[in-house]
Amino acid sequence: MSDAFQGREGKPRRRGPRWPILATAAALSLAGCMAPGGGFDGEEGCRPQLTSFNAAGDAFLGNARRDPSGLLPLGTVPTNFGRSAETLDAELRQENAELDALQIAFDALLYCRWIEARLVRAELAAGRIARPVAESRMAALRSRLQRDLTRAQAVLDSLEQRASAREAALEAAAPGTREATRRARAETGATRRVVAAATVPLRLRPEAAAPEIGRVPAGQAVTVRPAQSGFALVEGQGGLRGYAPTGAFQIAERTARAVAGGGPLRQLAATNIARRDNFAESLGLAREAAVSGFELAS
Template structure:
């Protein structure tokens, strides 16, 4: 039956996006850990500044290569996603309208102020690499988030995740949704879950790209 085949294909696709995101996150974490260790080696005089800069350039090149590959994977994911949306709409009319409403429900960019010093991390995970530090009462732009972390952009242009409970919009706390866990196996639900997972993968690539552009510097 066509519906069963599409359901199975969507389930496999969603699982594959999860695996791809986990692999990409682990690789980028490794690159930032390498850069952190390199800064420490230079600071403690195990390497000269010149040696450190040469090695940092190599780490930056590796990271750019990793991100370029992730962009290619993301493009393929988006292409397949559009095909799945069309198939789901044919099987369950109204799927595209549900997906459009899901996208429209995403909050617009908002200005928030930090309530205390807080780290900005590469991923919405307290164990993720720290890529920036926000001062108390610093203003940032919130453009989304999940799992208790807000996706923020700092005044310097760095994007990353800050704990939502350290941010206020006016007098209100910042609230973020939980990561998507498919609650059903029907085509429409799986297609909506696919959109959310695609968005998470694309967002992770964009954050890593911005962090790599601004975060692989080595100064004296």
């Protein structure tokens, strides 16, 4: 194809250079590989999980794309908490769904990071990489994990701000919700002391397939608190912390308790609190696991 075209006077004119357009397209393509903050991370091994987690967090941090109509960012949880019970009901349901997606994405990213760390240790033990290389890779992993945890904390802060902002509207739409949810939170967060009858593995997340991050020796006293999915959050001496099946200690599972006489809005508020608490728990445990789980054996 010729680079010339006919002008209005019939004289040939030259097209402008194409390289600015190509350069712009290339820059846009590379933007999807940029780490938060603008740094290019060509060694990111958990790109799909990181992309999912960032997208889920955008719903609460206000970074989602606008929809074609321009009315509401795609995937963004509404913040217009009016006094209408129907409006609050719809908005809490959407936020709960977004919280489920956020938790799943965060769990998947943590698991991927943990597997990466295990792989570095395994390659070092097998003599496939030198220790300086392993130390460099593990340091990069810790840096990525800290970036993930910083973003997770920002999302959690936003969640708490949203909850605080809508508290008055919830109370007006369903009087007694504030006290009922406070009481439900206290009841579901109750802890008790138990003694492990046998050695109990502790896991990073309340899932049977989650990485093991520690063990409770037989005969050791620990504090347990009902969690989710049939697991309990276990805490012991020396900073020991993780999840174990409730059957190991015979305690009840934590669930969002129904609030008598409060109707569906109160129940939605209780389930929202349970989801936020679960995310906060997983963030706290990930911070602790980052200390010991991303180091090389001496």
